[in-house]
Amino acid sequence: MLYLHIGLHKTGTTFLQQEVFPHWRGLEYLPSDKLEYLTRMQPDRDYLLSREGLSGQNWMHADERDACIERLAKMLPEARILISFRRHSGYIASSYNQYLQRGGVLTFNDYFRLDGTGMMKPEDFLFERKLAAVHRLWPTPPCVMLHETIVKDLGQTLSTLQGFIGGVAPPADSIKRSRHNRSVGHHPARLLRWANSKARTRFNPEGRYNLYHWRLVKWGLDPRSICQYRLAFLPGPPLLSEEQVSEIDEYYREDWRQIVDAAQVSATLSCSQGDGTPQTCS
Numbered sequence: 001m002l003y004l005h006i007g008l009h010k011t012g013t014t015f016l017q018q019e020v021f022p023h024w025r026g027l028e029y030l031p032s033d034k035l036e037y038l039t040r041m042q043p044d045r046d047y048l049l050s051r052e053g054l055s056g057q058n059w060m061h062a063d064e065r066d067a068c069i070e071r072l073a074k075m076l077p078e079a080r081i082l083i084s085f086r087r088h089s090g091y092i093a094s095s096y097n098q099y100l101q102r103g104g105v106l107t108f109n110d111y112f113r114l115d116g117t118g119m120m121k122p123e124d125f126l127f128e129r130k131l132a133a134v135h136r137l138w139p140t141p142p143c144v145m146l147h148e149t150i151v152k153d154l155g156q157t158l159s160t161l162q163g164f165i166g167g168v169a170p171p172a173d174s175i176k177r178s179r180h181n182r183s184v185g186h187h188p189a190r191l192l193r194w195a196n197s198k199a200r201t202r203f204n205p206e207g208r209y210n211l212y213h214w215r216l217v218k219w220g221l222d223p224r225s226i227c228q229y230r231l232a233f234l235p236g237p238p239l240l241s242e243e244q245v246s247e248i249d250e251y252y253r254e255d256w257r258q259i260v261d262a263a264q265v266s267a268t269l270s271c272s273q274g275d276g277t278p279q280t281c282s
Contacts, residue, residue, distance in 0.1 A: 001046045001047070001080065002038075002041065002046075002048075002076060002079045002080070003027075003046065003047065003048045003049070003079065003080050003081075003082060003164075003165050004049055004050075004072075004076065004079045004080070004081050004082065005048065005049070005050035005081075005083070005084075006051070006052070006055040006069075006072070006081060006082070006083055006134075007052030007054065007055045007083065007084065008083065008084060008085060008086070008127075008130070009052045009053075009058040009094070009095065009098065010058070010086060010090075010091060010094035010095065010098065010147075011052075011084035011085055011086045011091070011145075011150075012147045012150040012151065013050065013052045015150065016050060016084075016150070017050050019175050019176050020158070020161075020169075020170065020175060021050055023170040023174075023175075024048070024165075024167050024168070024169060024170065025167055025168040025170075026168055027046050027047070027048050027165060027166065027167040028041075028045055028046065028047045029047075029048050029050075030047055030048065033049060033051050033054075046165065046166060046167065048165060054068075054072055055068060055069055055072075055083070056068035056069065058095050058098050058099070059095060059119070059120055059124075060124070061120075061124050062121070062123050062126065065124075065130065066129070066133055069130070069133045069134065070133070070137060073138060077137075077138070077139075079138065080138070080140045080142075080143075080164070081134050081138055081140075081142040081143070082142060082143045082145065082161070082164065082165075083130070083131065083134060083142050083143070083144055083145070084144075084145040084146065084147060084150070085127050085131075085144070085146060085147065085259045085263075086146070086147035086148070087147070087148065087249060087256060088127075088248050088249055088251075088252040088255070088256060089240065089244070089245040089248040089249045090147070091125065091147075092112055092120075093108075093239050093240050094183060095112075095120075095125075096108050096111050096112065096239070097184055097189075099111060100184060100192045100193065100196065101184075101228065103196045104193070104196060105193050105197045106119060108239065108240070112125075114247065114248070114251055122251065125252070126252075127252075127255055127256070127258075127259045128255050128258045128259065131144065131259065131262060142266075143161065143164035143165075144259065144262040144263045144265070144266045145157055145160065145263060146259070146260065146263045149263070154172045154175065154177075156267060158170075158172055160266055160267045164266070182228050182229060183228075184227045184228055184231075184239070185231075185232070185234060185236050185237075185238060185239060186236045186237045186238065187231070188226075188227035188228070188232075188234060189227070191223065191227055191231070192223055192224065192227040195223035195227075196223070
């Protein structure tokens with residue numbers, strides 16, 4: 001059986017990939033998504049592949065992301081899906097952060113506006129649409145996780161996961177709780193936008209090419225590293241104001257409620273073991 005953790009981006013995926021999945025007993029974690037490794041899977045073993053890009057790039061428009069999920073389902077129709085979500089204001093802010101780190105030059109208000117005039121549209125961040133696509137395209141309901149639960153109640157997340165994928169989860173108290181990706185604040189974001197505008201490498205959303213000379217990247221002296229890490233504690237306002245956070249979360253309130261409900265189902269009744277036997281994951 002193949003289990004696919006398909007993101008979303010910025011929902012605790014790096015933490016799970018580095019601190020949790022490699023230590024899961026009774027499950028073969030695939031640290032690479034090379035096609036050749038998928039061809040070597042044995043029918044009597046369980047495998048887990050976790051790549052947030054499997055559900056599309058972070059700033060793809062809704063129809064493009066739907067197409068990615070549909071293509072994935074055609075390639076791996078019998079896989080069982082894990083998917084994680086984050087409250088909309090934090091998710092959109094993190095999406096913008098990654099956009100800057102990959103060479104973006106737009107201000108946040110040009111990147112996203114609730115009135116639909118930004119690069120990203122409100123419908124691009126509708127989570128229920130993504131979840132509905134997963135339900136429609138795979139025969140087994142997905143295991144839905146919340147970023148805030150991963151952060152605040154890791155034991156509950158491990159219980160839910162174990163009920164879905166089987167095997168034995170690592171003890172929660174043995175897992176290193178470190179922050180793997182840092183965001184940029186208000187002032188570092190301004191500096192990074194300026195530096196990106198001067199970079200010779202054009203914006204590449206797949207992140208395949210370095211924007212700056214490899215020696216600068218190696219020593220952490222490129223603008224991204226400086227803004228993301230060295231200036232992380234620079235005083236200044238947050239990237240989004242409290243008013244922006246409130247407006248975004250209010251706009252998506254019903255969408256988020258549906259995701260929370262789906263996560264609750266996964267945490268109680270809908271999780272299943274590798275043999276498909278339903279069980280309570282609490």
